[in-house]
Amino acid sequence: MSHAPGPIPAAPVPSFYGLSRPRLSERLAELGVPGYRADQLFTWIYRKRERSPQNMFNLPAALRGGLGAVCDLKLPATSVHRSADGTTHKFVLELADGARIESVSMSTVKRTTLCVSSQVGCALMCRFCATGLMGLQRNLRADEIVAQVVTMGDALGWEDDRFNIVFMGMGEPLANLSAVSEAIRILHDERGLNIGARRITVSTSGLVPQIGELGAMGLQVGLAVSLHATTDELRSQLMPVNKRWPLAELLDAAREYGETVGRRVTLEYTLLGGVNDSPEDADRLARFARALPSKVNIIPYNPVPGLAWQRPSAEAIEAFVARLQPHAPSVTVRSTMGGEIWAACGQLGGLSPD
Numbered sequence: 642m643s644h645a646p647g648p649i650p651a652a653p654v655p656s657f658y659g660l661s662r663p664r665l666s667e668r669l670a671e672l673g674v675p676g677y678r679a680d681q682l683f684t685w686i687y688r689k690r691e692r693s694p695q696n697m698f699n700l701p702a703a704l705r706g707g708l709g710a711v712c713d714l715k716l717p718a719t720s721v722h723r724s725a726d727g728t729t730h731k732f733v734l735e736l737a738d739g740a741r742i743e744s745v746s747m748s749t750v751k752r753t754t755l756c757v758s759s760q761v762g763c764a765l766m767c768r769f770c771a772t773g774l775m776g777l778q779r780n781l782r783a784d785e786i787v788a789q790v791v792t793m794g795d796a797l798g799w800e801d802d803r804f805n806i807v808f809m810g811m812g813e814p815l816a817n818l819s820a821v822s823e824a825i826r827i828l829h830d831e832r833g834l835n836i837g838a839r840r841i842t843v844s845t846s847g848l849v850p851q852i853g854e855l856g857a858m859g860l861q862v863g864l865a866v867s868l869h870a871t872t873d874e875l876r877s878q879l880m881p882v883n884k885r886w887p888l889a890e891l892l893d894a895a896r897e898y899g900e901t902v903g904r905r906v907t908l909e910y911t912l913l914g915g916v917n918d919s920p921e922d923a924d925r926l927a928r929f930a931r932a933l934p935s936k937v938n939i940i941p942y943n944p945v946p947g948l949a950w951q952r953p954s955a956e957a958i959e960a961f962v963a964r965l966q967p968h969a970p971s972v973t974v975r976s977t978m979g980g981e982i983w984a985a986c987g988q989l990g991g992l993s994p995d
């Protein structure tokens with residue numbers, strides 16, 4: 642990790658989206674408003690998707706008029722880019738301090754998945770990732786993470802409100818664990834968005850101690866580990882974080898997490914043509930996958946301008962999967978969505994869709 646996050650800009654009135662229901666209730670009580678109004682506000686904002694206090698008819702007029710002094714309901718200014726087939730949307734969100742983040746929604750017939758950012762940029766410098774090229778500007782606060790989800794839901798018209806959330810956008814979520822876990826608790830609230838742990842996945846490039854911390858928090862969310870190589874030598878070249886926490890330690894931590902939470906860990910493997918797609922790689926990956934409760938997700942590389950990596954040919958992808966599949970518990974190949982609007986995996990980093 643190259644540098645520490647910059648200071649988080651303080652908001653004078655707290656954002657609604659960073660307040661848990663108990664915290665909102667306390668804040669209302671401090672201002673002489675009965676705490677149960679917090680339940681009503683959660684219902685209005687998260688369930689009825691009402692954005693104007695004036696329309697919240699069961700609140701007293703004084704609270705409707707004065708809500709702006711209690712909490713800030715503003716959502717970030719957003720531009721939305723839609724893929725030609727309409728299945729993928731890339732959102733560029735401008736935060737209060739002018740920082741920009743990118744988030745992506747992907748819809749299939751079964752489910753919409755929201756890919757959420759946890760930091761502005763990223764310090765981990767994975768060699769194949771556009772976000773890594775930006776460096777780390779700062780951590781996101783919990784309210785900025787929750788507001789991302791609400792902003793995307795509003796833009797999509799809440800057509801699917803039982804969506805999955807993956808922390809796979811910009812940044813390393815476990816490097817910002819306190820804000821990410823706080824946001825997850827708010828997203829879980831059954832009076833709010835009510836997004837269960839089964840529908841949330843946190844993806845890490847391999848911060849071993851924080852994997853243990855996440856497991857100990859009891860949030861029960863899914864864990865995805867970005868593996869991308871099967872030897873320490875190659876992984877350290879691709880992902881400098883491997884020099885600090887090599888493969889054996891990472892896989893141990895992932896196994897423990899899976900056992901603690903009772904869920905299979907996803908091993909993410911970006912296939913880089915001629916780099917990590919040999920038959921020996923497939924055999925080693927199968928061995929790793931068998932050693933823990935896991936499923937493997939193969940991601941054929943999505944090109945990033947300025948980076949020399951190649952996507953393997955369709956035949957090479959097929960050969961790798963054919964070699965891996967019989968020996969690994971579960972293998973899926975991620976279909977690439979959003980490549981033409983620079984919204985695919987590893988492409989979030991200010992690349993213009995226009």
Ligand code: SF4
Nearest residue numbers: 763767770773812846
């Ligand atoms: S792959 Fe993830 S951890 Fe690595 S640089 Fe990109 S955003 Fe950061």
